[in-house]
Amino acid sequence: MRLLLAEDEKELSNALVVILKHSNYSVDAVYNGQDALDYITNGDYDGVVLDIMMPKMDGITVLRKVRESGNSVPVLLLTAKSEIDDRVTGLDSGADDYLTKPFATKELLARIRAMTRRKGENTGSLLKCGNITLNRSTFEVSSPKATLRLANKEFQMLEMLMSNEGMIISTERFMEKIWGYDTETNQNVVWVYVSYLRKKLAALDANVAIKAVRNRGYALEAVND
Template sequence: MRILLADDEEELTEPVAAVLKKNNYSVDIVNNGDDAYDYLTGASYDAAILDIMMPGMSGLEVLKKIRAEGSTLPVLLLTAKSEIDDRVEGLDAGADDYLPKPFAMKELLARLRSITRRTAETKEVDLSFGDITLDRKKSVLNGPKGSEELSSKEFQMLEMLMLNHDTFINQDTFMEKIWGLDSDTDDRVVFVYISYVRNKLKAAGSKVTLKTKRGLGYFLKE
């Protein structure tokens, strides 16, 4: 699941992003409202966390703008303000929930799960392909010879491959969805993790193979 986190407080965005990534979310971070709007209209996200008070457009302005354009993206608003009028204004603008600062990380995760309930419920369902099953709650690959624990990146990559087993996924798509638009990681990291996933499939005793087709990308084959 891919999240946009928009807040100009670096001391907040770094720990929040770390917690989200640990819970198998991909996170893009921006520190002003103008960039938040550009990212939300230029890429695909599963939810957005917007601080109300940001340079450029405020979180409320970004929210109102994307709602006026027809977006139904789940949005959680963050703010240091706790007055009831501010909460009402945010909810009336189309926010799915509202979380005043400071907050506990557990509460943030709970509220994020709540606003993405439909997607989250789908995410609870294990995925199967050929002789393998992906336990999406535990990030574990189950195969004929046993189970293999997956790192966050391995899990996200295999999940994408299993959800889209009838299509090709190219290197750019993996970079965008898993590492994020702002990642300064060399795109060769995709080849490294493809190798890791292949090794996990082999260790689990699976006959499923991760194939490459030049010019098109990667796909799973039974």
């Protein structure tokens, strides 16, 4: 799951990035409102954590522009302002939730989970394909034979494949969604993680497999008996 964190206090931002990545999120961090708007406009995020008081463009203005463009990405406003009027302004501008500083890390993570869960509540926390089940809450993939916990990017990649069973996902799409559209990471990393996942699916005796489609990408398909 990919998040954008827009927070101008760099020490706080760095700490939050570590916490979020440890919780199996992929995170892009920006430090001003204009960059936040650009990233949201050009990226593909499952949620945004948006500070209100930022240079170049405040968070409320960013939020309004995002909603005016028709983008419904879930947004959690993160700010030192705690007055009721500020909360109302934020929510009326299209925010999904509002959290004031200082805050407990557990509460932030719980609010992000709730915010992103509402976006995909039609699919729930479990994804099933063939004889395997992916638990979005525990980051575990299981079959009748065993249960394995996935690393961050393994989980995100398998979630994309299972959510689009039978559909080809390009290497570029994996890179944009999981590593970020401005990443400098070599695209060969996608093949590396596909290899990791294939070994885990084999260990589970899964009746689905990740198929490579030459020059197009990868798809999760049923295994022929």
